Amino acid sequence: MKAIVIRKHGGPEALEAAELANPEPGLGEVLLRVRACALNHLDIWVRDGIPAYKIPLPHILGCDAAGEVAALGPGVSGLKKGQRVAVAPGRSCGVCDACLEGADNRCPRYGIIGAQGGPGGYAQYLVVPERHALPMPDSMTYEEGAAYPLTFLTVWHMLMTLGRCGPGQTVLVLGAGSGVGVAAIQLAKLAGAKVIAASTSREKLEKARGLGADEVIHSPPEDIARRCFKLTGGALIDIAVEHVGPAVFDAALKSLKPGGRLVTCGSTTGPEVNLDMRYVFSRQLQILGSKMGTAREMRTVSRLVGEGRLKPVVDRTFPLAEARQAHEYLAERRQFGKVVLAI
Ligand code: ZN
DSSP states (O other): OEEEEESSOOSGGGEEEEEOOOOOOOTTEEEEEEEEEEOOHHHHHHHHTOTTOOOOSSBOOOSEEEEEEEEEOTTOOSOOTTOEEEEOOEEOOSSSHHHHTTOGGGOTTOEETTTTTSOOSSBSEEEEEGGGEEEOOTTSOHHHHHHSHHHHHHHIIIIIIISOOOTTOEEEESSTTSHHHHHHHHHHHHTTOEEEEEESOHHHHHHHHHTTOSEEEETTTSOHHHHHHHHTTTOOEEEEEEOSOTTTHHHHHHTEEEEEEEEESOOTTOSOOOOOHHHHHHTTOEEEEOOSOOHHHHHHHHHHHHTTSSOOOEEEEEEGGGHHHHHHHHHTTOOSSEEEEEO
């Protein structure tokens, strides 16, 4: 099969075309003919080689795949050859206390395909456990199928489970044009919340309005905390959906009302932030770290996407052979929604 591999860590030039043997499905697994694989910032971190993701090389990146079932391993009964599916990206042991509790994203052996959870979707074929295959309706393209699992799952866990989002609340979405941002705008609206979207790009903010954002903040130059104060009549916000890091963290924290929650799943502008403790204790704020979501949450998200109530947003598609250009494009942060490889 054709694949893009990394043989050593490095920049986009580390992505190499390769011809590999097709993987074989084992017990309870299916072989997927991958048709699309969406990019995530995680791909860049794994490619660069950050310490949290020690993986054996060579390695195939790609956490968000969709395709059709090409072959069934022994014991598979719920899927048919030719069936169109997206792939739940999380892998867990299934036997530890966290897994048995249904909190599989807290499993000590938790991994994500394309990262520390095995090979990913930058390839023509991928083996997937049957229970990780998420059936797709015929109306959904493979690109859309690949564009939702990781980000929509992540945002569900952030916003609904940890953030306790509900009707009448106000949600601030930082980095509104990212995969997480477009999922957060839609999910907060679905939950009945008011959405304030913030981005450095006016163009992305217009698109954010198109997805349902009630108010937008163009920052910089606008001051996020001041604008949140004004847009809420001084009430401030209930939940900040954060994944940008030092560029916005302080402003997001200061935008929260007493009892507000800042939920973070990433830090794309750097690893360290300033924390003004006075806001944390005097306003009784909660800062909640979030990673992926549970298998049960994945199923809920898949159903809502299948029903068209949440819409994957594809910014641009590149052929697999242009994975390097796709990585360069993602690093420029010009996209609105997901960058996808067609395979
Ligand atoms: Zn476990």
